[in-house]
Amino acid sequence: MVYTLAQLRGFVAVAEHGHFGRAAQSLLTSQPSLSRQVQGLERAVGVSLFERGPRGxxxxxxxxxxxxxxRRILSLSEGAPETARRVAAGRAGRIQVAFISAAALSTLEPLLTEISFELAQLEVALVELSGAEQLQALADGRIDLGLVRPPVPTEEFDAQAVHAEPLIVALPVxxxxxxxxxxxxxxxxxxxxxxEYAEDGTDYLHDLxxxxxxxxxxxxxxxVSQLSTALALVRARRGIALVPRxxxxxxxxxxxxxxxxxxxxxxxxxACWRRDTxxxxxxxxxxxxxxxxxx
Known part of the structure; x- marks a missing residue:
């Protein structure tokens, strides 16, 4: 089945006008040429699309x-060039973002809200991974952006601090x-x-x-390795904890x-990403x- 966009436009025009002559005028073409286009489309599709009569x-x-x-095909074809231009300019497209669980408490929601406001047509896919898993996924090209605790290896990745907060004390009642x-x-x-912490396989929180x-x-x-575990053990009176606010x-x-x-x-x-993105x-x-x- 092979047909052209011109044949589809001709078919839609005839369907909307209910008449080959008026449709031809709207397309600035001749009626015989439009008739041949529609006939060619019907041969390509393999069925009759119109019942022809003396009045239309x-x-x-x-x-x-x-x-x-x-109509859907024509709409997509007409919008495709602009979509390609938006993707090439970075105003549309898709990025895969990974985050540690702590980021969901402090940073993820406001950051995504701001990005969505600035780049409304950008699709953001999310996955939760530990810091070590994120760095490996970045190296493998499976994600585009990670939200991790430092340190970030600077030989392969670039980074930008996106959130900072003090330590507070968690105590049992x-x-x-x-x-x-x-x-x-x-x-x-x-x-x-x-x-004490060994979060994500690093000693970052412990060192702080x-x-x-x-x-x-x-x-x-x-x-412990997770903040939620630390708080559960505080509640169980197994110690106190210094946690991010x-x-x-x-x-x-x-x-x-x-x-x-x-x-x-x-x-x-x-936030960290590959330098060669x-x-x-x-x-x-x-x-x-x-x-x-x-x-």
């Missing part, structure tokens, strides 16, 4: 069905520090059993906790959160992120 034509049952598809109003001094945490208290004052309790959004019953007095190390989240949509997202996050 009417669509057959098959013609009614074919008209719907013909009834803990003597939970009874205090206001922020808790870091010195008050000395000798307290503190849950040690930096806050000093290695000589850090009393390690259970080792956004972790309070999990709202664990039996867990109270307190700010840390003074300056606290900031927990950061980075050729995806125009991703390049636009990167430019937007850098412009948005400039001091």
């Amino acid at each position: 034509v009417q669509l057959t049952v098959a013609g009614h069905v074919f008209l719907r598809d013909a 009834g803990h003597h520090l939970a009874e205090k109003d206001g922020p808790i001094a870091a010195d008050d945490l000395i000798d307290e059993p503190i849950l 906790c040690v930096r806050l208290l000093g290695s000589e004052n850090f009393v390690a309790a259970q080792r 956004s972790a309070a959004a999990m709202r664990f019953d039996g867990v109270i959160h307190r700010e840390v007095a003074g300056s606290s190390p900031l927990v950061t989240l980075h 050729m995806n125009p949509a991703l390049i636009n997202v990167i430019a937007y992120l850098r412009a948005r996050l400039q001091p």
Whole structure:
């Protein structure tokens, strides 16, 4: 089955006007030429699309069905060049974004909202992966953008910090520090059993906790890999935890959160991508992120 867009346009015009002569006038062509086009289309499709009469034509049952598809094909063909231009310019297209679970608490929703506002025709596909899994997926070309904790290997990837927040203290209800109003001094945490992290196979959060208290004052309790596990163990009175402020959004019953007095190390989240990316949509997202996050 081979037919042309010109034949489809001729068919749609005849269907809409119900007359070859009027349809030919609207297309600025001759009636015999239009008639040959429609006949060629009917031969290609293999069915009669019109019932012809002395006063005009009417669509057959098959013609009614074919008209719907013909209009859709013409609409797609007319929009395809502009779609290709938008994709080439990075205003449309698709990017695959991976995120760690902590990003869903602090960054993912506002970041996606802003990107959707700036690049409304961009499709963003999401997948949750650990930081190590994201770096491997980026290297393999399976994702375009990752949301990870540092450090980010700079030989292969580029990165932009997209979120920073302080550490706060998670305490079980009834803990003597939970009874205090206001922020808790870091010195008050000395000798307290503190849950330590190996999040995503790195020591990033653990190192921040040690930096806050000093290695000589850090009393390690259970080792965990997820913030949700840390909060569950706090509730079970297996220790206290230093968590990013956004972790309070999990709202664990039996867990109270307190700010840390003074300056606290900031927990950061980075967007990272391959330096050699050729995806125009991703390049636009990167430019937007850098412009948005400039001091």
